[in-house]
Amino acid sequence: MNVILLVVPLLLPFAAPPLVRRALEGARPVVALWTLTVCALVLAGACVASLGALLLTGLLRVPALAALGELVHPLNAPSGLVVVPAAALATGALTLGAVTLVRSALRQSRAFRVARRQADRRPAAGDLCVVDSPHPDAYALPGRPHRIVVTTAMLRSLGPRERDALFAHERAHNAGGHHYFLAAAELAAHCHPALRPAREAIRLAAERAADEAAARAVGDRRLTAHAIARAALAGHAASSPRPDFAAAATTGPVPQRVAALLTPPGRPSRVPHRIVLLLAACALLSGTAASAGVLDFHHEIEIAQGEAPR
Amino acid sequence: MTEAKDERRPAGELEAAVMAVLWAADLPLTAAQVQLDLDSGLARTTVTTILTRLHEKGVVQRERQGRGFAYHPAQDAQGLTARRMHTELDRDSDRETVLARFVAQLGPDDERVLRQLLEADEA
Numbered sequence: 212m213n214v215i216l217l218v219v220p221l222l223l224p225f226a227a228p229p230l231v232r233r234a235l236e237g238a239r240p241v242v243a244l245w246t247l248t249v250c251a252l253v254l255a256g257a258c259v260a261s262l263g264a265l266l267l268t269g270l271l272r273v274p275a276l277a278a279l280g281e282l283v284h285p286l287n288a289p290s291g292l293v294v295v296p297a298a299a300l301a302t303g304a305l306t307l308g309a310v311t312l313v314r315s316a317l318r319q320s321r322a323f324r325v326a327r328r329q330a331d332r333r334p335a336a337g338d339l340c341v342v343d344s345p346h347p348d349a350y351a352l353p354g355r356p357h358r359i360v361v362t363t364a365m366l367r368s369l370g371p372r373e374r375d376a377l378f379a380h381e382r383a384h385n386a387g388g389h390h391y392f393l394a395a396a397e398l399a400a401h402c403h404p405a406l407r408p409a410r411e412a413i414r415l416a417a418e419r420a421a422d423e424a425a426a427r428a429v430g431d432r433r434l435t436a437h438a439i440a441r442a443a444l445a446g447h448a449a450s451s452p453r454p455d456f457a458a459a460a461t462t463g464p465v466p467q468r469v470a471a472l473l474t475p476p477g478r479p480s481r482v483p484h485r486i487v488l489l490l491a492a493c494a495l496l497s498g499t500a501a502s503a504g505v506l507d508f509h510h511e512i513e514i515a516q517g518e519a520p521r
Numbered sequence: 522m523t524e525a526k527d528e529r530r531p532a533g534e535l536e537a538a539v540m541a542v543l544w545a546a547d548l549p550l551t552a553a554q555v556q557l558d559l560d561s562g563l564a565r566t567t568v569t570t571i572l573t574r575l576h577e578k579g580v581v582q583r584e585r586q587g588r589g590f591a592y593h594p595a596q597d598a599q600g601l602t603a604r605r606m607h608t609e610l611d612r613d614s615d616r617e618t619v620l621a622r623f624v625a626q627l628g629p630d631d632e633r634v635l636r637q638l639l640e641a642d643e644a
Contacts, residue, residue: 323620336540336580337533341594349623359537365623366545371560374541377623378534384621393621417621433642440635443624447632463628466635473642 214289214297216504217264220257223497224405227254230490231412235471237484240419241387246487247416248392250494251409255402257501259308262301264508269298271512282515312401319397330358338382341366347446349377351384359385368445373438376429380439383424389417415464422468423476436472439465532571535563539571540594543581549591 227250234243270276271286272294288294330340330352340352340360347365352358359381369377384390396413399406426435443465513519542558543550550558552569559568572592575581583590627635 326620336575336578337531337535337537339537339540341540341544343596350620352620361541363544366541369545371538371542371558374545375538375561378537378541380623381621382534389621414621421621436642437639439624440639443627444632444635446624447627463631464625465627466631466638469635469638473638 213504213507214265214293216500216507217261219500220254220261220497220504221403223493223500224254224258224403226493227251227405227490228408230486230493231409233486234412234484234490235416235419235467236486238487240416240423242484242487244389244392244413244416244420246490247409247413248395250490251399251406251413252395253494253498254409255399255406257497258403259305260501260505262305264505265294265297265301266305268294268508269301271515272298277515280512280516282512283517284515286515287511308401312398315397315401326352326360327354330354330360338385339378347442349381349442351381351389353385353388353390357382357385364445365442369438369441372429372431372434373441376425376431376435376438377442379425379428380421380435383421383428384417387417387420387424389421392417411464415467418464418468419471422472426472432472432476436469439472440469443469535567535571536575539568540575540580543592543594546593549584549586549593551586551589551591555592 231247231251234247238246268286268288271280271282272288272291277286338356338358340358342348342360342362344362345364346362347368349359349361349365352360359378361377361381365377366374392413396410400410422435422439426432429435510519538559538561539555542555546554546558552565552572555572556563556565556568572581572583572590576583576592580595581592582595583592585591
């Protein structure tokens with residue numbers, strides 16, 4: 212069987228980080244958000260499929276399991292020197308990924324349910340849920356009905372029109388179903404370590420999409436930029452000093468969003484951006500290799516089971 | 522123009538905007554003060570209607586002031602549950618993964634870059 216086909220999807224995600232960091236250049240935020248999310252999911256799915264096939268190849272070398280799988284011939288696979296370590300590594304990677312994913316999913320769904328329950332119990336002023344807190348913070352709480360949660364400190368640090376921009380931003384998150392994209396990003400990041408930058412890029416793309424929607428809703432890009440900057444600076448002043456363990460190699464997401472809103476919007480080009488195409492090609496290649504590898508593996512199993520001619 | 526736009530906004534959005542004004546203020550506000558603070562060209566009668574509706578829902582409380590009422594957000598057990606909810610979420614260090622927050626924590630260099638951007642824009 213062809214192990215190379217199963218290794219390609221494990222290596223291709225390493226090509227993704229430089230591409231995902233540049234996906235927002237040129238492409239419209241919504242386009243970037245969709246491209247990044249779909250590509251991250253395909254790359255992650257291909258990884259899991261390949262790891263699964265490698266794991267099974269190793270397991271089927273165990274005589275008892277081979278008998279259980281009704282193999283009448285030995286599986287045509289590379290020598291044990293290759294397959295056994297590969298299967299062991301695949302098992303480790305899959306277990307680690309599954310454990311961290313389940314843990315993160317449980318924790319997040321619990322926090323989310325608590326937030327939802329409390330918001331539902333509260334009488335609503337429209338979709339707004341105000342929290343009396345000295346820390347400026349705001350977030351979208353998806354569900355039925357959608358809510359936006361804002362602290363009093365955040366409301367006080369913004370002017371009336373800036374508050375409109377903030378509400379429009381959060382409503383855009385809810386209307387766009389951005390929590391699905393964020394959940395997909397989380398899922399992908401747990402499947403392959405090289406997909407973690409994709410998670411950050413997806414988060415930024417979701418924020419940029421909401422920023423542009425807010426700017427359209429209030430009809431003022433500058434106002435929206437100022438609202439974001441002011442909210443961020445207010446939160447920064449209120450937060451306790453954090454250890455600067457991360458060297459400031461790149462600018463964080465907030466200045467990038469403000470800068471993007473302060474630049475006049477370029478005409479959206481009809482030609483898809485090169486980076487978007489490269490990402491799509493990367494995902495396509497990975498998906499094809501994994502599919503071919505898994506089909507090949509399936510065929511080898513049928514041969515070993517005596518169901519297909521050798 | 523803005524007036525026409527604001528009168529067309531869904532009732533929920535208007536309620537949220539009015540509620541935000543009341544929360545942002547330290548003192549109880551009259552309908553006229555809310556209208557002024559909203560800065561959106563909304564008619565006084567509309568603001569009064571919204572305030573009355575919010576009062577009926579129990580979200581705001583009011584006290585007599587002169588010939589009308591002054592309104593302030595209801596601070597009660599419900600406020601406490603909301604605070605609890607906030608703490609619950611805060612405990613989750615990486616909650617921004619499912620909940621899209623308005624602004625992320627600023628990095629070490631971000632504050633300087635932000636201030637430069639704003640200064641350049643104002644210039």
